[in-house]
Amino acid sequence: MTTDYKAYFESLREQHLDQLKELLTIPSISALSEHKPDVAKAAAWIADALRTAGLEHVEIHETKGHPIIYADHLHAPGKPTVLIYGHYDVQPVDPLHLWETPPFEPSIRDGKLYARGATDDKGQLFLHIKAVEALLSQESALPVNVKFCIEGEEEVSSPNLPLFLQDNKEKLAADVVLISDTSLIEKGKPAISTGLRGLCSLEISVHTANTDLHSGTFGGGVPNALHAMVSLLASLHDEQGRIAVDGFYKGVPELSSEMRAEFEKQNFNEEGLRTDLGLDTLYGEEGYSFVERTGARPTLELNGVYGGFQGEGSKTVIPKEAHAKITCRLVGDQDPQDMLDKIERHLHSHIQPGAKVVVKPMEKAFAFNIDPSHPMLQKAADAYERVYGTRALFTKDGGSIPIVAKLSRVLSAPAVMMGFGLPDENLHAPNEHFNLENFDKGLLTLVEYLKMI
Amino acid sequence: MTTDYKAYFESLREQHLDQLKELLTIPSISALSEHKPDVAKAAAWIADALRTAGLEHVEIHETKGHPIIYADHLHAPGKPTVLIYGHYDVQPVDPLHLWETPPFEPSIRDGKLYARGATDDKGQLFLHIKAVEALLSQESALPVNVKFCIEGEEEVSSPNLPLFLQDNKEKLAADVVLISDTSLIEKGKPAISTGLRGLCSLEISVHTANTDLHSGTFGGGVPNALHAMVSLLASLHDEQGRIAVDGFYKGVPELSSEMRAEFEKQNFNEEGLRTDLGLDTLYGEEGYSFVERTGARPTLELNGVYGGFQGEGSKTVIPKEAHAKITCRLVGDQDPQDMLDKIERHLHSHIQPGAKVVVKPMEKAFAFNIDPSHPMLQKAADAYERVYGTRALFTKDGGSIPIVAKLSRVLSAPAVMMGFGLPDENLHAPNEHFNLENFDKGLLTLVEYLKMI
Missing domain, CATH: 3.30.70.360 (Alpha-Beta Plaits)
Structure with a gap:
């Protein structure tokens, strides 16, 4: 008998949101030294959540900065190993007076969860923990081998993770690195990022x-x-x-006509963005569209x-x-x-x-780029299609996750960036939030992906 | 028998400095609304000091902003009437961490009194009160008629004084307006400002x-x-x-060769200023000297x-x-x-x-200008000569005392600006101070002037 994961996640929705809210109350701002104890508290929270989910060998590694959490579940011989990367630290919150509700008092309004870190990256990281927990609780096993590597310094450019990667290359070895720290193109239009600036x-x-x-x-x-x-x-x-x-x-690189055509496919609504941001006009380097300016320039x-x-x-x-x-x-x-x-x-x-x-x-x-024809990326696009009803497009993301290129290179594994945020969710700004539609669909998409590969 | 005012002021020096320090402990920052009670406290302190000095009709006039203090001593029939203007408010103090001693904890180091307001303008205003007190205590009379008009909003451009002037034109009528809120050219080189920007x-x-x-x-x-x-x-x-x-x-105005010659006379030491400020080079509009840039441009x-x-x-x-x-x-x-x-x-x-x-x-x-040949200015230059041993030069000051032009116009009286500060006393900056050599000489110069006119 196959579990109805949709029903499963619906029945636990309130409980899951309460857990995420608890994590979001911790002001784990990695850039500000006075928040060091809060960052440690968030690390302990994540470790606990991993243990509760059924992960094994949950370890908190101290570094010169903030801790790195490792956990695994390696009971699927012959199946691929997925290394899930995420971060539990958050950006500073100023200017504080512009927040409609305090950044560390999570609040749901209009189907959106507001808090610093809601989408970047506590909310998205939480999806992975709960997807693994769901599979373990419903099927008493995982369809793949899973490792978690969760850091607390992504917002300050991961100064200590590279050394940890080098020192633990064997332990972290994986066939694919899975990361949710990016965005859909817009509501209902999923995307897999194949480039980071x-x-x-x-x-x-x-x-x-x-x-x-x-x-x-x-x-x-x-x-x-x-x-x-x-x-x-x-x-x-x-x-x-x-x-x-x-x-x-x-x-x-010069923008080739093929690349321009790929950007064109996104059919990005510049006028909608302009209106949403209350601008008279967008602004940038002459001769490029918004997606080209942010993706390739x-x-x-x-x-x-x-x-x-x-x-x-x-x-x-x-x-x-x-x-x-x-x-x-x-x-x-x-x-x-x-x-x-x-x-x-x-x-x-x-x-x-x-x-x-x-x-x-x-x-x-350095910037990061991956060829979208890789099977691990193609399967990810399929997983989105099953849940969202539309296949994910392959995009270039304007943001930087400096550690992605390093993870991929050190572990010799492709990085699959399955984002569940939205571009207007104010990450790094006041009133950061996470649209709960993608909270729900994200859980299902990740379960699908782990079962497919 | 003539009083030896030098001996008189020497005997009271410690007492006078203690009194001035008391005034300087009051953070009467007119620009910051949270300091409104402090500004009122400084006003009350000045009123008390005027009463103690022997002034009559001491009044604190409330305004929409900070109070104006009036006082007079009008018992010299046939003699000129001097209206003494000054201000008891001060500039904000940030950046606070650059002060060597706290701005409202007056401290004497190396013959200089350090505190916000030490030179601008509490210290200079204090000289007038003590000069009048000296004359009254030693001669039981004043050689001239004296009025005081002291405001608490000079550092925020005197928004309420103009109306007070209009409403009290008769009461404030005078033959000369006397102001000490400017500087010597440098140590030992007194100046009377004949222009304000x-x-x-x-x-x-x-x-x-x-x-x-x-x-x-x-x-x-x-x-x-x-x-x-x-x-x-x-x-x-x-x-x-x-x-x-x-x-x-x-x-x-175009700078005439006469005006350039007048500026030249100051023989201003640009190299000394550059060194004092730790600069590689001074900087400003091409084609003008420092005194021209600050005095006439x-x-x-x-x-x-x-x-x-x-x-x-x-x-x-x-x-x-x-x-x-x-x-x-x-x-x-x-x-x-x-x-x-x-x-x-x-x-x-x-x-x-x-x-x-x-x-x-x-x-x-508007800018203010006065012809230096006016007898009230010539006598002021003489008064300086008696105390400093060198006659004051007539200069143009780079700063603005917006009320000077208004006082002079409304009261139809020449404004005589006898400054006792020094240009490097950090007014409006951290570590503001007042050189006590000019505190001592300032008292004597003002006594001389009141006796001469």
Whole structure:
């Protein structure tokens, strides 16, 4: 007799949502050191959930940063081994005042679960744990061998996972790496990502006088760190939205007509996105569509800029320093270190007289690409079709999961990225949420996939 | 028998400094509404000090903002009436971590009194109260008629004083307005300011999408409020340090060779300033010296810029909004409202596609100028000579005291600006201080002046 997994998950829906909400109350922000105990708490929660699900050898590995959780269930000889990767850490939450409900007080509204981490990635990771639990409880066995490798540093570019991978290559060996940390194209249109952009990031600071100065007494006669900063930052792009750093496009593949046709197939609704975001117009590098800009072109984005007076009212000050945070998304063969070097050279050669710029390189990751004809990807597309009624398309994702390329390379296994988020779920922004339609369908799709391969 | 005021002030020095320190402990920051009670406390302190000094009709006038204090001593028939203006409010104190000692815990180091307001303007205002107290206590009379008009909103551009002036024109009538809120040229080189720059200020905000967005999923395909802001702000100046707003220089007088010669006389040490500030080079509009740039040329300065992530680490966000605070210093006949209109037009016409800019005009004040040949100014220069051993030069000050032009016009009296600060005393910045050499000499100079006129 075959289990009706739809009925099974429906009967446990409230209980599952309560469990996920419990996980979402833990502020496991990996970037902020004061949240270290919370990150540890989330790790313990995941380990418990894996044990409850029936996984074996559940281990919490301490690292120099946040812990990595391992677990397995290896009782399907002759069947493939699936390594499930996910992360239990989350992004910072500011600006806090823009959240309609507090980020760590999960709340369901209009069929959506709101909380930091709801979709990225606690919610999606939770689906895997519950899919395995369902199979084990209903069939007392798994159709495949399963390993979990769950980290707590994805949002800070996984500084400690690579060493763990190297040290535990045998233990983690798998035929396929399965990851749910991406999105459908839109509601009802599932997607499997076959590309992720790479990343490099940096912090810069601009310094002028050794003290803040009065804008009356000194104004017009001394350098202003904010003037130097804004003209420096403005110099990073040209009028056509292209990045003006010399040599930045080295390694970026030309977009072939085949690739353009593949992007075209998504039939992406730019007008709908524009309206949803309340914009007069989308904006980007001239000559490319939105999906091409985000899927196949590199970026240089300002994530934060600050200096001088930010309080109520006015303050007639000439600030002595200003700061900026920058992230680049990379594609093709762009080398993150080479890009950092080129940006640094640009900054030093464009700084205003009387000002100094200090550059601090941060994260680095190459882009990732996989051929969609791989059987493990084709089966994933079939699994979506059984549940969503429409086969998943193969897309290129604008985001970066720096560890994907490393996982795939170190373990010599294809990475299958089955995302269940939606592009407008505000990941990394206030009011992050997870559409529960994809919570329900995600559980079923993962059960189907594990049974198919 | 003539009092030896030098001996008199020496004998009371510790007592006077203790009193001034008491005033400096009150955080009377007029720009921040949470400090309203502190501003009121400072007003009460000043009123008490005026009463103690022997002033009569001491009144605290409530306004829509912070109180104005009036006091007088009118027992010198046939003698001129001096209206002493000053302010007891202070600038905000951030960034707090750059203060060597807390801003409201006055501390004397190396002959300098450190505290917010030490020189601007509590310390300088205090000199007038003690000079009048000295004359009254030693001679039981004043050589002139004296009125005090002390406000608590100078640092927020005196929004309520103009109405008070209009309503109390008779009561405040005077032959000269005396103000100490400016600086010597440098140690031992006194100055009387015959010009103050005008001012206009504004806040701007740039808005893009209705939510912050993930820089991976959306990066390169949507407008970024920070990009729009930095390119907008960078457009406000050209490569030569000139303000690039169309029509901004309307009303700015050409610098005549006579005026250039007057500036030359100051023999200002640009190299010394550069070294003091730890700069590679000074910076400003091409073709002008430092004293010309700050004394006779207008400015447009960024006082604060902020948007996006400012915390520890990185956050891959495309911010939906960015903010900036701007102050312009105006000279000659530049009309502050006209300048605000022109800047606003510039901002609207230079904003990037996909972004919107919102402009909030703030303060407005015309520049002030007076002919140095006026006898009340010549006598002030003489008073300095008696105490400092060198006659005061007539300078143009880069700062703005918006109320000076109004006081002078409404009361039809010349404004005499006898400053006792030094240009490097960090007013409006961390570690504001007042050199006690000018505290001592300031008391004597003011006594001399009141006796001379």
